[in-house]
Amino acid sequence: MNVINGNEIAAQIIEELRVKVASSAVKPQVLFIRVGEDPASISYVRKKQKTAEQIGIQSRLQVLPESITFDELASVIAIANEDKSINGILVQAPLPSHIDEKKIFNLVCPTKDVDGFNATNLGKLCQEVDDGFISCTPAGIVEIVSRSKIPTEGKNVVVLGRSLIVGKPAGMLMLKKGLPGNATVTFCHSRTSNLEEFTRKADIIIAAIGKPKFLKAEMISKGVTVIDVGINRIADNEKKSGFRLVGDVDYDNVMPLCSAITPVPGGVGPMTVAMLMSNTVKAFELSQKQSNS
Numbered sequence: 001m002n003v004i005n006g007n008e009i010a011a012q013i014i015e016e017l018r019v020k021v022a023s024s025a026v027k028p029q030v031l032f033i034r035v036g037e038d039p040a041s042i043s044y045v046r047k048k049q050k051t052a053e054q055i056g057i058q059s060r061l062q063v064l065p066e067s068i069t070f071d072e073l074a075s076v077i078a079i080a081n082e083d084k085s086i087n088g089i090l091v092q093a094p095l096p097s098h099i100d101e102k103k104i105f106n107l108v109c110p111t112k113d114v115d116g117f118n119a120t121n122l123g124k125l126c127q128e129v130d131d132g133f134i135s136c137t138p139a140g141i142v143e144i145v146s147r148s149k150i151p152t153e154g155k156n157v158v159v160l161g162r163s164l165i166v167g168k169p170a171g172m173l174m175l176k177k178g179l180p181g182n183a184t185v186t187f188c189h190s191r192t193s194n195l196e197e198f199t200r201k202a203d204i205i206i207a208a209i210g211k212p213k214f215l216k217a218e219m220i221s222k223g224v225t226v227i228d229v230g231i232n233r234i235a236d237n238e239k240k241s242g243f244r245l246v247g248d249v250d251y252d253n254v255m256p257l258c259s260a261i262t263p264v265p266g267g268v269g270p271m272t273v274a275m276l277m278s279n280t281v282k283a284f285e286l287s288q289k290q291s292n293s
């Protein structure tokens, strides 16, 4: 049984990027836009900035007030889209409820959309062209599968969740012609009947629903690979913070049945930041190519 170490794989990717960036005289630059003072967003952006610094990617942070209007935020993005020194733009989600997140994501120039949430990049993912950006968590899942040498061709992949940022792109990547990919993919969601009939037939389960310990041992077959994307807080009086993180999988009972599994924390989570950095370096390389041609 292989407990996949996402921290180790992410560290490898970060080191590969550091070497690549070190060999370039000009450095990539990413802009983080954070709206409001949500503690989780502050901590996510800080982690992204720290990782960028480790690689040699320059980062800028623009903090905007919670009360910002859609139009004001749109003009901040328009200025960043025009700024040639910025290769990647990330608008940290969640945005305040009065701002339509999808509309904002679509305003980011597709060639700077390192989060991969823009409709153009989601379209490129479906077209299987490789000059687009794949959203970071699904891209991280693919790296885990590929670097852990988990076979996907002809396998039954069941994706729990159909969100635009995780479930749908993760399933599309497993469906893609080529490797990793060539799988037969089933999407399950909150309206799926008899969900366990699908999960029991799965060779690989990608769990991304946001329900603590949802996937139980009796819902799977022996030898399955489980990629647990969920990040859920549950109360834990023994922790100083009063909570601990668990995934969407009942890890202790599911793990002994698996051929491979990602833990929470330390599985998919660290990969998301690594893939954001990878997208930023890719955006930089594409812009360099364009300015040289």
Ligand code: NDP
Residues within 6 Å of the ligand: 137, 160, 161, 162, 163, 164, 165, 166, 167, 188, 189, 190, 191, 192, 195, 208, 209, 210, 211, 229, 230, 231, 232, 268, 269, 270, 272
């Ligand atoms: P969303 O809330 O956007 O989507 C959840 C999906 O799960 C929906 O498609 C929903 O179905 C489905 N769902 C909800 N309840 C059930 C149920 N009982 N049975 C079957 N399907 C169900 O979540 P995200 O995709 O954004 O995130 C999913 C999880 O992944 C969360 O825990 C989140 O914190 C975590 N996450 C982790 C990241 C990482 O870096 N590791 C990055 C991003 C997310 P329906 O469409 O019908 O509503």
